[in-house]
Amino acid sequence: xxxxxxxxxxxxxxxxxxxxxxxxxxxxxxxxxxxxxxxxxxxxxxxxxxxxxxxxxxxxxxxxxxxxxxxxxxxxxxxxxxxxxxxxxxxxxxxxxxxxxxxxxxxxxx
Amino acid sequence: xxxxxxxxxxxxxxxxxxxxxxxxxxxxxxxxxxxxxxxxxxxxxxxxxxxxxxxxxxxxxxxxxxxxxxxxxxxxxxxxxxxxxxxxxxxxxxxxxxxxxxxxxxxxxxxxxxxxxxxxxxxxxxxxxxxxxxxxxxxxxxxxxxxxxxxxxxxxxxxxxxxxxxxxxxxxxxxxxxxxxxxxxxxxxxxxxxxxxxxxxxxxxxxxxxxxxxxxxxxxxxxxxxxxxxxxxxxxxxxxxxxxxxxxxxxxxxxxxxxxxxxxxxxxxxxxxxxxxxxxxxxxxxxxxxxxxxxxxxxxxxxxxxxxxxxxxxxxxxxxxxxxxxxxxxxxxxxxxxxxxxxxxxxxxxxxxxxxxxxxxxxxxxxxxxxxxxxxxxxxxxxxxxxxxxxxxxxxxxxxxxxxxxxxxxxxxxxxxxxxxxxxxxxxxxxxxxxxxxxxxxxxxxxxxxxxxxxxxxxxxxxxxxxxxxxxxxxxxxxxxxxxxxxxxxxxxxxxxxxxxxxxxxxxxxxxxxxxxxxxxxxxxxxxxxxxxxxxxxxxxxxxxxxxxxxxxxxxxxxxxxxxxxxxxxxxxxxxxxxxxxxxxxxxxxxxxxxxxxxxxxxxxxxxxxxxxxxxxxxxxxxxxxxxxxxxxxxxxxxxxxxxxxxxxxxxxxxxxxxxxxxxxxxxxxxxxxxxxxxxxxxxxxxxxxxxxxxxxxxxxxxxxxxxxxxxxxxxxxxxxxxxxxxxxxxxxxxxxxxxxxxxxxxxxxxxxxxxxxxxxxxxxxxxxxxxxxxxxxxxxxxxxxxxxxxxxxxxxxxxxxxxxxxxxxxxxxxxxxxxxxxxxxxxxxxxxxxxxxxxxxxxxxxxxxxxxxxxxxxxxxxxxxxxxxxxxxxxxxxxxxxxxxx
Numbered sequence: 001x002x003x004x005x006x007x008x009x010x011x012x013x014x015x016x017x018x019x020x021x022x023x024x025x026x027x028x029x030x031x032x033x034x035x036x037x038x039x040x041x042x043x044x045x046x047x048x049x050x051x052x053x054x055x056x057x058x059x060x061x062x063x064x065x066x067x068x069x070x071x072x073x074x075x076x077x078x079x080x081x082x083x084x085x086x087x088x089x090x091x092x093x094x095x096x097x098x099x100x101x102x103x104x105x106x107x108x109x110x
Numbered sequence: 111x112x113x114x115x116x117x118x119x120x121x122x123x124x125x126x127x128x129x130x131x132x133x134x135x136x137x138x139x140x141x142x143x144x145x146x147x148x149x150x151x152x153x154x155x156x157x158x159x160x161x162x163x164x165x166x167x168x169x170x171x172x173x174x175x176x177x178x179x180x181x182x183x184x185x186x187x188x189x190x191x192x193x194x195x196x197x198x199x200x201x202x203x204x205x206x207x208x209x210x211x212x213x214x215x216x217x218x219x220x221x222x223x224x225x226x227x228x229x230x231x232x233x234x235x236x237x238x239x240x241x242x243x244x245x246x247x248x249x250x251x252x253x254x255x256x257x258x259x260x261x262x263x264x265x266x267x268x269x270x271x272x273x274x275x276x277x278x279x280x281x282x283x284x285x286x287x288x289x290x291x292x293x294x295x296x297x298x299x300x301x302x303x304x305x306x307x308x309x310x311x312x313x314x315x316x317x318x319x320x321x322x323x324x325x326x327x328x329x330x331x332x333x334x335x336x337x338x339x340x341x342x343x344x345x346x347x348x349x350x351x352x353x354x355x356x357x358x359x360x361x362x363x364x365x366x367x368x369x370x371x372x373x374x375x376x377x378x379x380x381x382x383x384x385x386x387x388x389x390x391x392x393x394x395x396x397x398x399x400x401x402x403x404x405x406x407x408x409x410x411x412x413x414x415x416x417x418x419x420x421x422x423x424x425x426x427x428x429x430x431x432x433x434x435x436x437x438x439x440x441x442x443x444x445x446x447x448x449x450x451x452x453x454x455x456x457x458x459x460x461x462x463x464x465x466x467x468x469x470x471x472x473x474x475x476x477x478x479x480x481x482x483x484x485x486x487x488x489x490x491x492x493x494x495x496x497x498x499x500x501x502x503x504x505x506x507x508x509x510x511x512x513x514x515x516x517x518x519x520x521x522x523x524x525x526x527x528x529x530x531x532x533x534x535x536x537x538x539x540x541x542x543x544x545x546x547x548x549x550x551x552x553x554x555x556x557x558x559x560x561x562x563x564x565x566x567x568x569x570x571x572x573x574x575x576x577x578x579x580x581x582x583x584x585x586x587x588x589x590x591x592x593x594x595x596x597x598x599x600x601x602x603x604x605x606x607x608x609x610x611x612x613x614x615x616x617x618x619x620x621x622x623x624x625x626x627x628x629x630x631x632x633x634x635x636x637x638x639x640x641x642x643x644x645x646x647x648x649x650x651x652x653x654x655x656x657x658x659x660x661x662x663x664x665x666x667x668x669x670x671x672x673x674x675x676x677x678x679x680x681x682x683x684x685x686x687x688x689x690x691x692x693x694x695x696x697x698x699x700x701x702x703x704x705x706x707x708x709x710x711x712x713x714x715x716x717x718x719x720x721x722x723x724x725x726x727x728x729x730x731x732x733x734x735x736x737x738x739x740x741x742x743x744x745x746x747x748x749x750x751x752x753x754x755x756x757x758x759x760x761x762x763x764x765x766x767x768x769x770x771x772x773x774x775x776x777x778x779x780x781x782x783x784x785x786x787x788x789x790x791x792x793x794x795x796x797x798x799x800x801x802x803x804x805x806x807x808x809x810x811x812x813x814x815x816x817x818x819x820x821x822x823x824x825x826x827x828x829x830x831x832x833x834x835x836x837x838x839x840x841x842x843x844x845x846x847x848x849x850x851x852x853x854x855x856x857x858x859x860x861x862x863x864x865x866x867x868x869x870x871x872x873x874x875x876x877x878x879x880x881x882x883x884x885x886x887x888x889x890x891x892x893x894x895x896x897x898x899x900x901x902x903x904x905x906x907x908x909x910x911x912x913x914x915x916x917x918x919x920x921x922x923x924x925x926x927x928x929x930x931x932x933x934x935x936x937x938x939x940x941x942x943x944x945x946x947x948x949x950x951x952x953x954x955x956x957x958x959x960x961x962x963x964x965x966x967x968x969x970x971x972x973x974x975x976x977x978x979x980x981x982x983x984x985x986x987x988x989x990x991x992x993x994x995x996x997x
Contacts, residue, residue: 029144046168048176059116076140
């Protein structure tokens, strides 16, 4: 843990949560761990912002939650993508790619 | 979709709060434990693991709070908390709450009551199909200044068939029907209508049908449609009434329909009477040019009122050459709503303006109370602020308190409005009550309640926002330093409160001047010399119909017997008969004079045609200027005579001797010789000026318009005319028990009717203005009392240093008087600009009447000084020792 975890770019947490749920359903802590792993420790969202984002996605109908028992027999709320969430993730990915490419072009122009 | 989901989920959090909270707890605790277990796998002891997780992931309690307050429902919840808190705070100061609620109740109540009338009279769509396309059709003659004149069948048919502006035009005319055959004879107002009237309005009888085309014909079968009221009353709601035959004016009519109970008469002018039944046989013919009818038209879609008027004008120009009687007449179209609201529009706008002023004053007063209270609660808010409550949060809490006050005020206000509407009905002109049948029901209309709700929110912001904003930004250090001492009023607070008082006085000034102008108008109207004396005169009407009175001679005999029988009664000074009474009856007739027997068409002179008995002038106390009155020698056998009034002489025989001149009425019949000139009578109301009048002796000319209908009786001395009713009725029954007697009224009451609207406006404006005066006096009083309470120490110090009571009195009164003077000046300026809007309601008073302006200024100044004096006196009684020890 050489560097301090960075703050997320505004508005990207929702997209990243959708991405982590794209393969399998997960509980809140699982999402947090997965985000950390995938970003190689760069992003470590705190519980407040994570759950607010989860609530927002639930209300937007992009994910669903259901109570299940976890690997070590603990009750936990698992979240999974809805069809709407999957579509949203794809469109966000495209949009993100476009923006990144555009920003890169600006930064590399000399 | 997602909005709906968000709402559902929010509602779930609101209503199943406990469950949602538990789930969130469980989820977050699980998060914490899983994270800790992960750490413990690496050998960290549990306590340190938990601590590390908290460090890494943030405090979980804070996270819970953040998740909870992220949804919209948490806003609702804190609002609800604020409201409950506001309610509790108010309960702790019942005095303040009562005054504030009552003040607002008066303001909101007055607004709701007046708005419910404005809505019902001016805004509410009429209960007819597509009522925006319906127009009332009369005609006007611009060159002679006549308008709202009835129209002729020739015009109705030409406009309908040739203008292309109308889908259809229906016609109606009002008359009275005497019903005989079933039970006692009775006279009812009725209308002759064309069969297409009800279909055109989009209404239908609840039982039976409307008139057929055949029944519209002159010689067609006669049919009648009953009003719901008549059906209930006279026919005991008998379902078998359809097809039954009744006698109307001695002719048999078949009942073909009954109108529903909620049928509205607002297609017609509101000044007429409500018909009890409708009869067929209108017989419109293109050759008839007498003006007996009014039209109701349905415009084709997309045709505007102006376009329709332009097209009918083209037609009028086309048919004029064929009918000289129609020369100069053009259709006058107005929407049914305009027609139905009569000339109430300016009066209602003035009243609506007045209640808005009252509400503003009420808001200013409550804002003042809140500011004073806010100053006392300064510490409370400083502490909250110091503990981290944001400005927005404090403003919200204060506004919630204000909202509680205004909701309570609105509830009381709507109750007041319902009572107030009842009172208004008693005050309102008769036609207004008729055009607003729901007036009695009060403010129950949905849209009126929406209006009240808007008023409540506006009010809350008006009186609550300034004090709330001021409280939310307290000077923390200063306020907290002063804890335990009564804080000195901040200059900002004092300026705001002074501004409020000044605007209250200015608003009250405008209202008082408006009320004053109306009082002066009424005084002018009631001091007008009507030209006759309405006191101690009883009037009633006997229509005399049926086979028995077909011959004019029979009618003359009936009236001769009635008059001599009534004159013989004790306490009767004189009695006579007439066709037409001043004020409530007008029968325009064209006439020609012997000096100019063939006036050009369209310029034939017209006069009010009154048929009278010999003692008519004595009963009404109308002056006789020249010549003689009638006597019993003017009979059917003697030379035809006539009496005219001064106005007619002035217009048609200026500077010449009218006696022995001759005239002919209605273009037919004998020439009449003028034997007398009567004084002018304000026969169309005190504000309508004089008109030419012709008085015809009934014993000579009883056939035109059917002879006399009214009995007029003057009682002697102080005997009330009403007390005579039973005796007179008995005499009439003895002469003919089958004749219905209608419209029994003292002449005084009839004379008051034209000014009923002004009287209502005056009564309301006077009460609103008194309210405004009291509220603004309270405003000054409370501001001064409060500032004296704040300055007790300063005053004590001044007195200890040698200030005399007089000095203190001057200091305090001077401060208040300065505010009052400023308010009065602003009010005067506003009144100068605003009273012009009342011109239409005023009579004999200029909108900038120096007497009214002077008196009102004095009244307001004196009231303000008194309101200052009471707290000032209290200030002079401050004991310097007590005051200085006070802190």
